Amino acid sequence: MVWLYVSIGILLLIIGTAAVLYRITLYNKPKHKLIPWDMPTEEHLRHLRDVDLKLTLGWIRENLDLPYEKVGITSYDGLKLAGRYYHFRDGAPVILMFHGYHGDGPADFRGIFRMVRSLGYSILLVSERAHGESEGRTLTLGVREKYDCRDWARFAAEKFGAETPLALYGASMGAATVLMASGLELPESVRCIVADCGFTTPKAIIIKILRELKLRFLYPLVWLGDRLFGGVSLSDD
Numbered sequence: 001m002v003w004l005y006v007s008i009g010i011l012l013l014i015i016g017t018a019a020v021l022y023r024i025t026l027y028n029k030p031k032h033k034l035i036p037w038d039m040p041t042e043e044h045l046r047h048l049r050d051v052d053l054k055l056t057l058g059w060i061r062e063n064l065d066l067p068y069e070k071v072g073i074t075s076y077d078g079l080k081l082a083g084r085y086y087h088f089r090d091g092a093p094v095i096l097m098f099h100g101y102h103g104d105g106p107a108d109f110r111g112i113f114r115m116v117r118s119l120g121y122s123i124l125l126v127s128e129r130a131h132g133e134s135e136g137r138t139l140t141l142g143v144r145e146k147y148d149c150r151d152w153a154r155f156a157a158e159k160f161g162a163e164t165p166l167a168l169y170g171a172s173m174g175a176a177t178v179l180m181a182s183g184l185e186l187p188e189s190v191r192c193i194v195a196d197c198g199f200t201t202p203k204a205i206i207i208k209i210l211r212e213l214k215l216r217f218l219y220p221l222v223w224l225g226d227r228l229f230g231g232v233s234l235s236d237d
Contacts (some may be wrong), residue, residue: 003154
């Protein structure tokens with residue numbers, strides 16, 4: 001009987017640890033809005049020693065103040081995904097932007113916004129699943145987001161017409177997302193893909209971080225937690 005209790009205790013410990021690791025890696029409750037206090041503060045950005053912090057924060061606030069049209073799609077698994085369309089010139093190419101892990105567009109693309117605007121291109125800024133104004137509580141490091149990216153591209157092709165060139169631009173997790181989406185059937189109007197500081201696979205980036213923390217031995221429990229509680233395998237890509 002003692003061994004039964006010990007076995008149950010060990011099992012509960014394993015499942016509990018896996019649940020905690022899922023909350024750390026993939027769980028993210030979206031705030032359903034992008035407002036200034038969601039943006040990085042000077043304290044959060046202090047590690048960027050070579051960046052003018054006031055200038056950076058000014059770009060973020062500038063992005064938040066730009067006029068936009070709210071747009072949205074429904075994901076293949078039933079989530080309502082939100083986006084913001086910034087129109088800068090009739091007939092111009094449209095850049096679809098996908099932010100990073102626990103990020104948001106106005107902050108992650110604070111400098112790129114200015115460059116794209118200067119070129120006269122329009123922007124479709126996506127709130128990825130489990131982020132910002134979109135639904136969902138589990139992000140998947142590109143595993144499911146790649147299908148969302150494909151569906152956003154289809155939405156844009158229909159909204160703006162097949163003659164309007166589209167580009168997919170992703171940063172960090174968004175970069176991995178657009179690269180994974182490149183293997184799917186995309187509209188012919190998608191002319192290019194830009195992947196800024198992406199990673200190879202979800203499994204690879206998780207293992208890299210665990211190694212840096214000297215916690216590589218936890219990977220099986222991370223995998224288990226994400227599988228049990230998030231319904232996603234980090235081995236998928």
